[in-house]
Amino acid sequence: KKLSLFLCPTTILSDQHFRTLTKRLSGLGVSIEQITRFISNKKQKEIIKKLKNKEVDLLIGTHRILSRDVSISNLGLLIIDEEHRFGVKHKEQIRSIKEGVDVLTLTATPIPRTLALTLYGDLDVSVIDELPKGRKKIITSHRNDNSRLKVLNFIKQTIESGSQVYIVYPLIEESAKKDHKDLMDGYESLKRYFPDTQIGVLHGRMRAENKDYEMKRFVEAKTKILVSTTVVEVGVDVPNASVII
Numbered sequence: 055k056k057l058s059l060f061l062c063p064t065t066i067l068s069d070q071h072f073r074t075l076t077k078r079l080s081g082l083g084v085s086i087e088q089i090t091r092f093i094s095n096k097k098q099k100e101i102i103k104k105l106k107n108k109e110v111d112l113l114i115g116t117h118r119i120l121s122r123d124v125s126i127s128n129l130g131l132l133i134i135d136e137e138h139r140f141g142v143k144h145k146e147q148i149r150s151i152k153e154g155v156d157v158l159t160l161t162a163t164p165i166p167r168t169l170a171l172t173l174y175g176d177l178d179v180s181v182i183d184e185l186p187k188g189r190k191k192i193i194t195s196h197r198n199d200n201s202r203l204k205v206l207n208f209i210k211q212t213i214e215s216g217s218q219v220y221i222v223y224p225l226i227e228e229s230a231k232k233d234h235k236d237l238m239d240g241y242e243s244l245k246r247y248f249p250d251t252q253i254g255v256l257h258g259r260m261r262a263e264n265k266d267y268e269m270k271r272f273v274e275a276k277t278k279i280l281v282s283t284t285v286v287e288v289g290v291d292v293p294n295a296s297v298i299i
Contacts (some may be wrong), residue, residue: 057105057201060114061148064267065090070291071135072114081111089115089124092266120147129155135162137168146283205299206247208211213251218295221281226257241281248279256282 060075062068072088079086086112087101104110106125113119113126119218129151134140137159159177161168198207209219221244223237230291243254254268254277266287272280273292280286280295 055109055110055128057108057110057126057128058112058131058133059119059126059129060112060133060135061119061140062114062116062135064269064290065116065266066290067135068114068272069117069270070273074291075112075114085109085111085283087113089113089119091116091118091263117144120144120151126151131155132157134159138163138165142167142210160296209279209297209299210248210296212297213248217292217293217297218272218275218277219279220286220295220298221279222286222298223281223283225260226283237283244279244281251279253279253281256280256286258283 060071062071067090068088068090072086076086085104087104089098089101093101101110101113102124103170105113108128118124119126132148132155134148134157138161159168164172168177172179209221212219221240223240226238237255237257241253244253246296254272256265256268260268268277268280269286269290271277272295273290275294
């Protein structure tokens with residue numbers, strides 16, 4: 055019995071794939087488990103025991119599933135989501151697990167090393183260039199600083215309609231070298247304009263568990279606006295977030 059391994063760079067993404075695949079594969083008799091740092095130690099030990107007994111068909115998780123105590127000797131298929139988020143060290147670790155494993159890597163932003171592998175024929179390429187069924191047309195528009203009040207009113211209307219909003223900044227804090235708007239200043243301004251709205255903050259200097267916490271609150275629609283840097287770009291599916299600024 056072969057094991058399929060689905061490796062994700064973050065717990066939020068792992069949770070998303072676990073929910074989606076559990077739903078899609080229900081009724082097919084497929085045993086699906088997930089291991090991340092948010093799974094209790096007791097539950098993790100139960101899953102590790104099942105893995106040793108080859109009772110799991112699909113294991114989804116973060117770097118945690120590469121730990122020595124996790125038995126994947128019967129690995130047949132390895133799927134790596136957001137492949138560019140894993141360093142060479144991790145990839146070499148994955149390669150050393152078992153020879154002759156089929157590998158599927160997913161990314162919208164391949165790193166030069168990945169592109170080189172496709173160039174030399176070491177990887178076959180499948181391109182997804184179709185929109186999902188029912189996807190509405192994306193409207194992209196440009197606004198300058200004079201339209202700031204209009205943009206804020208648009209955010210207000212979006213939230214009142216039941217949707218959520220991403221607001222992405224290029225910097226965390228003000229910089230003497232770059233004349234860009236910064237996240238912390240933007241966050242304070244938004245709090246003044248939306249005093250009764252739950253606003254989350256996400257950036258690269260935060261601890262991993264705090265990032266996961268903020269992202270989880272946004273996924274669950276507890277926060278209506280997520281103020282972030284580009285760390286938010288890793289494919290998290292929040293269908294209710296319809297606007298990005």
